[in-house]
Amino acid sequence: MKIKILIADDxxxxxxxxxIILSTYGDFEVLATVGDGSEAVNYCQIHDVDIALLDIRMPNMNGVEATKILTETTKTKPVILTTFDDDEYILDAIKNGAKGYLLKNTDPERIRDAIKSVFFGNTVMQDVVLDKIKTNMTYGRKNETKVDKSLFTEREMEIMSLIAKGYSNKAISKQVFISEGTVANYITSILGKTGLEHRTQIAIYYLTGSVE
Incomplete structure (x- = not known):
């Protein structure tokens, strides 16, 4: 079964x-290319699209706006693919349900792996993008979280802190001397308490104290 893809870029x-690049991979089928977010939404609402690669800055409807509508009205998983790494766009795209955020100069093999990872239920965020989020959110203060600590155990707070620093589950397990499986259990608990969907949202939540 091929992963069905739509590409939106002005x-x-x-x-x-x-x-052309994605079509060289046997596990992808590029169904269509469109020039703006509105066209992307219209196409995905009519057709069965697995992944929508969306540019940020497009006429009529940008990638962030399209992401929100696609998340709310279709089963299509939006992935932001852009030359821009503007902080406001990153945060808005993630909050609107983007499952990935990649820069266009990313190696094609990494884009391929990212698309497949998102298709199988993961969220993909390049380190440079997560770094921009952390820099933006912590600028001007002492990295103190705004999270209501009464909602979480001390261990959950520790794990959220490490996620916000960009640690993987494996790195967290080594840092706090517990198994990766236990780390995953804690993350599941955090997601349950916050109503969030993935670890990147946890990082933003830890840094901002908000799930909105």
């Missing part, structure tokens, strides 16, 4: 080039 050279 630059025809980029979207057609991306189509």
């Amino acid at each position: 630059n025809s050279f980029i979207r057609e080039g991306m189509k």
